[in-house]
Every structure is written in structure tokens, then in C-alpha cells.
Amino acid sequence: MSATALSLADVHKTVHVGFRRRPLEILKGVDLSVEEGEVFGLLGPNGAGKTTSVKVALGLMRPTSGAVTLAAGSLERVGYLPENPYFYDYLSGREFLGFCAQLFPMAPDERYRRVEGLLRDVGLSNAADTHLRKYSKGMLQRIGIAQALVNDPDLVLLDEPMTGLDPVGRVEVKRIIETLHDRGKTVLFNSHILSDVHELCRHIAIMRDGRVAWRGEVKEALAEAPSLEDFFMKVVTA
Amino acid sequence: MRQVAAIAVNTFKETIRDRVLAVIVVFALIMIVGGLWLGSISLGQQGRMMTDFGLVAVTFFGLIVAVFIAASLVHKEVEKRTVYILFSKPVSRAGFITGKFLGLCATTAVVLAGMGMFLFLLVWVVSGAPSGMILIAVVMIYAQLLAVMAVTIFFSTLGSAILSSVLGICVFIAGQLSHNVLSLSRIGHSILAEALAWVVYVIIPNFSAVDIKAGVVGESTLALGEIALWTAYLLAYVVVVLALATLVFRRKEF
Numbered sequence: 214m215s216a217t218a219l220s221l222a223d224v225h226k227t228v229h230v231g232f233r234r235r236p237l238e239i240l241k242g243v244d245l246s247v248e249e250g251e252v253f254g255l256l257g258p259n260g261a262g263k264t265t266s267v268k269v270a271l272g273l274m275r276p277t278s279g280a281v282t283l284a285a286g287s288l289e290r291v292g293y294l295p296e297n298p299y300f301y302d303y304l305s306g307r308e309f310l311g312f313c314a315q316l317f318p319m320a321p322d323e324r325y326r327r328v329e330g331l332l333r334d335v336g337l338s339n340a341a342d343t344h345l346r347k348y349s350k351g352m353l354q355r356i357g358i359a360q361a362l363v364n365d366p367d368l369v370l371l372d373e374p375m376t377g378l379d380p381v382g383r384v385e386v387k388r389i390i391e392t393l394h395d396r397g398k399t400v401l402f403n404s405h406i407l408s409d410v411h412e413l414c415r416h417i418a419i420m421r422d423g424r425v426a427w428r429g430e431v432k433e434a435l436a437e438a439p440s441l442e443d444f445f446m447k448v449v450t451a
Numbered sequence: 452m453r454q455v456a457a458i459a460v461n462t463f464k465e466t467i468r469d470r471v472l473a474v475i476v477v478f479a480l481i482m483i484v485g486g487l488w489l490g491s492i493s494l495g496q497q498g499r500m501m502t503d504f505g506l507v508a509v510t511f512f513g514l515i516v517a518v519f520i521a522a523s524l525v526h527k528e529v530e531k532r533t534v535y536i537l538f539s540k541p542v543s544r545a546g547f548i549t550g551k552f553l554g555l556c557a558t559t560a561v562v563l564a565g566m567g568m569f570l571f572l573l574v575w576v577v578s579g580a581p582s583g584m585i586l587i588a589v590v591m592i593y594a595q596l597l598a599v600m601a602v603t604i605f606f607s608t609l610g611s612a613i614l615s616s617v618l619g620i621c622v623f624i625a626g627q628l629s630h631n632v633l634s635l636s637r638i639g640h641s642i643l644a645e646a647l648a649w650v651v652y653v654i655i656p657n658f659s660a661v662d663i664k665a666g667v668v669g670e671s672t673l674a675l676g677e678i679a680l681w682t683a684y685l686l687a688y689v690v691v692v693l694a695l696a697t698l699v700f701r702r703k704e705f
Contacts, residue, residue, distance in 0.1 A: 268705070271538075271539045272538070273534075273535060273538055273539065273704065273705045274704045274705065275704060287541055288539065288540055288541045289541050291539070292539075293535070293536075293539035295532065295535040295536070295539075298532075298535070298536070299531045299532050299533060300533065300536070301461065301465060301533060303464060303465055303468045303469075304461070304464065308464070312457055312460075312461050313536070313540065315453060315454070315456075315457035316453075316454050316457055316537070316540045316541065316542055317540065317541070318453070360536060364540070370539075
């Protein structure tokens with residue numbers, strides 16, 4: 214049995230909204246564990262708590278209660294691509310990756326190799342010196358993935374990595390995720406595109422209303438419904 | 452330290468490449484040159500008028516640059532969600548605030564150095580004699596702006612960019628007046644007014660103590676030892692205010 218790369222145990226998160234600071238419980242006891250070396254799909258309708266769960270895992274938000282465990286120990290071995298990422302307009306792709314790499318303990322020559330290698334891997338070598346404000350949506354998504362991999366992380370969290378990508382971009386991102394899997398990395402990604410999840414993941418979890426409503430293997434889900442889409446609808450409307 | 456340096460360099464690139472900054476600097480240079488005209492209508496005081504007016508221009512435009520950039524730096528990172536990229540990496544909140552501040556210090560230094568050198572050369576050409584005191588005065592303006600930038604960054608961790616800018620400017624003005632207000636309150640015999648003025652005097656640095664414009668144009672003598680002491684005080688003030696900003700920012704979630 215594989216070790217756990219990431220686990221959330223009974224995680225609750227309440228935020229206070231509006232002028233009267235009305236409490237709003239976003240996570241209502243999330244239990245989730247991702248095994249090392251697997252590609253894990255986190256599914257759910259909008260507002261189910263997927264992004265919040267990832268933010269809590271990364272420490273961008275503090276859980277109201279519950280426990281978060283990262284096998285990597287610290288963020289030095291973790292990579293993250295936020296949903297609809299925004300980067301620094303005034304930097305070129307190469308400068309941006311160089312800046313991200315400088316945030317990790319890395320020798321200058323290794324930093325140079327990683328930045329150039331990632332630019333090549335995500336197909337942005339030709340646009341490396343172009344300012345990010347001139348990048349298309351797909352190019353921004355690719356530079357976003359590159360920055361998530363700049364530290365050669367063991368655990369990669371990708372929030373809607375296929376959003377806004379054309380079919381070619383989607384194939385490229387899927388290829389990157391498959392390569393990460395082949396290299397033994399753990400990948401957790403949120404997505405609304407169930408065909409991609411079906412193609413890439415062995416285990417999935419479906420969130421609904423701040424909880425994990427179902428988790429298991431994709432083949433188990435397909436044993437209960439004709440397609441992953443049908444199974445997803447069954448879980449979220451139950 | 453490595454991360455602080457990376458964030459500082461990134462902040463410097465962000466701010467120095469901003470076209471608005473270039474526009475402000477051009478306006479400042481035009482205003483400094485405008486001192487030539489003021490000098491021409493003053494009888495025999497051309498150099499003094501130019502120096503006085505030029506230093507006011509350097510202070511005013513330096514303040515605009517320092518406050519408006521300081522107010523938007525942290526706020527923009529949160530608003531545009533680039534903090535997700537930073538804080539999903541092993542970057543501490545203290546490192547972030549310090550890096551942002553140091554990057555802004557570098558930008559403000561470049562802007563003030565440019566304006567100061569321009570004024571220095573202009574006065575030299577017009578009056579025929581170099582005045583090194585202009586450069587010392589610009590350094591003192593920079594010391595004041597460091598404190599204003601730190602305070603503005605602190606406010607930006609609490610509220611909006613506009614509010615932080617307004618409060619930053621208020622602190623600068625209050626710092627110029629606090630010593631006089633304290634003296635006046637002592638004349639009024641009101642314990643409450645005196646206590647209030649004393650609180651403002653303690654919380655906000657006394658910028659008038661390091662404002663050496665009058666000394667540069669020969670209206671007063673300069674006590675360099677005292678200026679050095681005040682500069683050290685301003686730097687200590689910056690450290691305390693940035694520590695407070697870090698404490699507030701640590702509580703934030705994204």
C-alpha cells in the first residue's frame with residue numbers, strides 16, 4: 214500500500230461574510246486522502262468546496278477545525294496552479310519563472326536549467342522574452358503550470374488546469390500530467406471536464422455542499438453508472 | 452534572505468516599469484525647471500529660489516511616488532491574486548512585506564536620485580557654484596519618505612489602497628506639523644489638547660527635525676549630529692512599523 218501524500222481529516226472552514234459578519238460554513242468536515250504517486254481527481258459542482266479544500270491544504274486558508282497533513286512536510290516540495298491564474302504583467306515568461314525559482318533553495322545554474330527546461334516542456338521557448346500581458350489564455354495557463362513545477366515538486370495541486378484551453382492546449386496539459394505521473398509525482402487536480410478526469414485519474418472524490426460525498430476508483434464509479442458523467446450527476450443530486 | 456531579495460527585485464521591476472512613474476518624473480523635472488522662471492523674477496535670489504522651489508518639487512513628487520506605490524503594492528497582490536502564487540511557495544509573510552518595502556525603497560531612491568541630481572546640476576549651471584547641501588537635503592527627504600512608505604504599507608494591510616494613500620499623506624503632513632502643534636498646545640493650557648498633541652508627536656515622527664531645506668538655502672544652521680540621530684530614529688521607526696504590518700498581514704487568509 215502506498216503512503217499518503219496529502220490528507221485532510223474532518224476539516225471544517227467557516228468564513229464570515231457581509232457587513233454583519235454572518236458565518237458561512239464552506240467546508241463541513243472534509244475527509245480526503247491522496248496516495249503518493251497517483252493522479253487524483255477532485256470533482257464537484259461550483260461552490261462545493263474544492264478550491265477551498267486545496268487552499269486549506271496549502272495554508273492559504275486556515276481550517277476552523279480538523280487536520281491537514283502534507284507528506285512533503287513543507288511547501289518546498291509542493292507545486293500549485295490556482296484557478297484562473299493572474300501573473301505579473303510586466304515580467305516576461307522567463308523572468309517570471311526565474312523569480313518563482315528564486316523563492317526556492319536552488320543553485321543559479323540549476324535554476325537556469327529548470328527555467329529553460331520548463332519553458333521548453335510547456336512549449337513557450339519562443340515566447341520566453343515576451344511580457345506576460347501579451348500572452349493568450351492558453352499561454353498563461355501553460356506558464357502557470359510551469360511555475361507550479363519550478364521546484365520539481367513531489368505533490369502538484371492543479372485547480373482547473375484545463376479551463377480556457379483549446380483542444381491542443383488540453384492535450385498538452387494532459388501530456389504534462391501523464392509525464393508527472395510517469396515520474397512518480399502525486400497530482401491532485403480539480404476539474405469540471407469529466408472526460409479528462411476519466412482519462413487521467415484512478416481515484417476520484419466528488420464533493421457536494423462542503424463534504425466529500427463519494428470517493429473511490431473511477432472503475433467503481435463506472436460499475437454503478439454508464440458513464441462518469443451519469444455517476445457524477447447521481448452523486449451531486451442525491 | 453534569498454526570497455526577500457527576489458521579492459524586492461521583482462517589486463523594483465514592477466514599479467520602475469510602470470508608465471505612470473515616468474509621467475510623474477517628467478512632471479517633477481518640468482516643475483524643477485519652472486524654478487528658473489521663479490528665480491528670474493526674484494531680485495538677486497535666483498539660486499536660492501531655484502533651490503527652495505526645486506526641493507519642494509522633489510519632496511512633493513517623491514511623496515506622490517512613495518505613497519501611491521506603497522498603498523497599491525500589497526493591495527494589488529491580494530486583489531490580483533498573485534499572492535496565491537507566492538504563498539503556495541515557502542515564502543513567509545515577513546519576507547513578503549520586507550521584500551515589497553525594499554523594492555519600493557530602491558525605486559524611490561532611483562526617482563529621488565534622478566530628481567536630486569537634476570536639481571543639483573541645474574543650480575550649478577545657473578548659479579555657477581555646486582551646492583552639495585542639495586544632495587544632503589534630498590537624502591533627508593528620502594529618510595522621511597522611508598517612514599511614510601512603511602506607514603502606508605501598514606495601512607494597506609488593513610484597508611483599501613485609496614484610504615492607505617490618504618492616510619500616508621496625512622502622516623507626512625502631521626509629521627511636518629507635530630512639533631509646532633505640540634509647542635502651541637503647551638501655550639493653550641489645555642491638558643487634553645497637550646496630551647493629544649503629545650500622543651500625535653510620539654506616534655508620528657517629527658519630520659520637521661530632518662527637514663533641512665531651510666539650512667540649504669541659508670536660513671538656519673545645520674546640526675549634522677542631530678540629523679544623524681533623527682535618521683537613526685526614522686530607521687528604527689520603519690522597522691517597528693513593518694513589524695506591525697507583518698503581524699496584521701499574518702492574520703490574513705486568501
